[in-house]
Amino acid sequence: MDLKSEIITNIGNCYHQQSLYNDALEKYREAIRLGELSEEINYIKAKNYNNIGNLYETVKTPKDSAYYYYCKAYYYFKNDYKNTQTQKKNTIGATICTNLGEVWSTNNRIDSSKYYFNKAALYNNKAKDITLGAVLEQKIGVLYYHSHDYKTAEYHLEKAKTVFEEKEDIYKLSESYTSLIKLNKILGNEKKQTEYKDLLLTIEKKINAIQGSARAATLDNVIKEKNEVFRKKEVRLYWIITIILLITLLVIIFSVYSHKRKKDSSFLTLQKERDIIQQKEIEANELKLKINESFDEVVQLAKDNSPEFLIRFQEVYPQVCSAILKINPQLISSELKFCALLFLNFSTKDIAEYTFTSPKTVQNRKNGIRKKLNIPSDTDLYLWFKNL
CATH class of the missing domain: 1.25.40.10 (Tetratricopeptide repeat domain)
Structure with missing residues (x-):
């Protein structure tokens, strides 16, 4: 150790x-x-x-x-x-x-x-x-x-x-x-x-x-470590899919056994179970794509300084903006956008580069956000946003 x-x-x-x-x-x-x-x-x-x-x-x-x-x-x-x-x-x-x-x-x-x-x-x-x-x-x-x-x-x-x-x-x-x-x-x-x-x-x-x-x-x-994190999430997602499929399979077996004497309704029952499996697979695949693509999309919009960044961020992480606005409802869009960059773990240098400002300006904005959200000076700003 x-x-x-x-x-x-x-x-x-x-x-x-x-x-x-x-x-x-x-x-x-x-x-x-x-x-x-x-x-x-x-x-x-x-x-x-x-x-x-x-x-x-x-x-x-x-x-x-x-x-x-x-x-x-x-x-x-x-x-x-x-x-x-x-x-x-x-x-x-x-x-x-x-x-x-x-x-x-x-x-x-x-x-x-x-x-x-x-x-x-x-x-x-x-x-x-x-x-x-x-x-x-x-x-x-x-x-x-x-x-x-x-x-x-x-x-x-x-x-x-x-x-x-x-x-x-x-x-x-x-x-x-x-x-x-x-x-x-x-x-x-x-x-x-x-x-x-x-x-x-x-x-x-x-x-x-x-x-x-x-x-x-x-x-x-750093990239390898981040990829490892996503890989673990992907493995976890596969386990969830497997469990869902196993549960679904058990449901099918139980349903078929319970209704095998009802020949007139057996075909409809089997078709229903197949639909359930297909729907679960679709949902699981959509969830997997959403996890991988949404994060990458939001980060890329931030790097491009796109005007769509804040809108997309609120769609992907609605709870973050809600939590921030509960603390200070008077925050304007530019301040919410800055908070979103901090939540995504962008460094001072990165924020300055992607928003075409100086590191000093970014640091001043950090201090301003601390005051408006009542974040103590001895609290790490990134950890605070991560724990929202």
């Missing part, structure tokens, strides 16, 4: 890296559920709640959401750390404390930020994770940058950059070069600023190339 939970967590990390945030969140929560019976449940929870906090920070939800999950991760880490202290547990402790320190740094709480960075350093001294140590140096450098202690910031940022270059960690180098560009602009060092800009451009080209192929592979995996 521990291994399976770890695999699911890693799949979630792949989705997260490819901006498939809802799929990543689902995997992190699945990993936690799988680990419930494990002896290392506290470690599993600490790791995955930290990942969820990082996910919420990535999608720029209110900082309280990320901080909540980081605190939750730290709580389970401390419970686990009291029992055994291993390298991997010191590593996750250092990671969680680094993230908490960064949250406080972003909110200009210098003392709180330094407190958690110091704890992260203590854990990492035991874990001896060179890359994690460099990440911590990077965060500390940014902290000093915001505190206007530019020389100290430069020392830590350069130290982090050196490790990332040795490790050839292009993702961390991108962040490192970006910070050094800002710093050298403040320091007035145009030569270094130009040098880091050139390095950043080279790194970003590599990242884009890697992400392109990785995104294709990840999307293939």
Whole structure:
């Protein structure tokens, strides 16, 4: 169970890296559920709640959401750390404390930020994770940058950059070069600023190339999982059809046996039963087609930004719009259409692309929908619509 939970967590990390945030969140929560019976449940929870906090920070939800999950991760880490202290547990402790320190740094709480960075350093001294140590140096450098202690910031940022270059960690180098560009602009060092800009451009080209192929592979995996879900539904539907046919067959046998002495009405009885079978088969086939085609049709209308999308959505999912309008009857058609996109699990990026708007506009509309439907800020918007 521990291994399976770890695999699911890693799949979630792949989705997260490819901006498939809802799929990543689902995997992190699945990993936690799988680990419930494990002896290392506290470690599993600490790791995955930290990942969820990082996910919420990535999608720029209110900082309280990320901080909540980081605190939750730290709580389970401390419970686990009291029992055994291993390298991997010191590593996750250092990671969680680094993230908490960064949250406080972003909110200009210098003392709180330094407190958690110091704890992260203590854990990492035991874990001896060179890359994690460099990440911590990077965060500390940014902290000093915001505190206007530019020389100290430069020392830590350069130290982090050196490790990332040795490790050839292009993702961390991108962040490192970006910070050094800002710093050298403040320091007035145009030569270094130009040098880091050139390095950043080279790194970003590599990242884009890697992400392109990785995104294709990840999307293939997502499609396979979705197809597996539909396959299971199809199998379930076949079972229903089989049961219906068996029941119908039993009814026929019973009817024939009961009325075999009534020769004058036997033909009509048999014909009636045949009609029942045929009708059941027609209904079953129609149900199967409806399940597969209606969903695909609605999704395609959404992708095409078709004016027929909302009408068709209400036909396929009438209970959704009814439930939304019960909460707020004043919602207009465009707001109902936006809610429908959220119900269908379209990401911010997808909504922006298909409605020809910017991600920022989509995020603002999400916040507006939260207010109009009284959805708490710490509640995941997609999960809320899924549970309607």
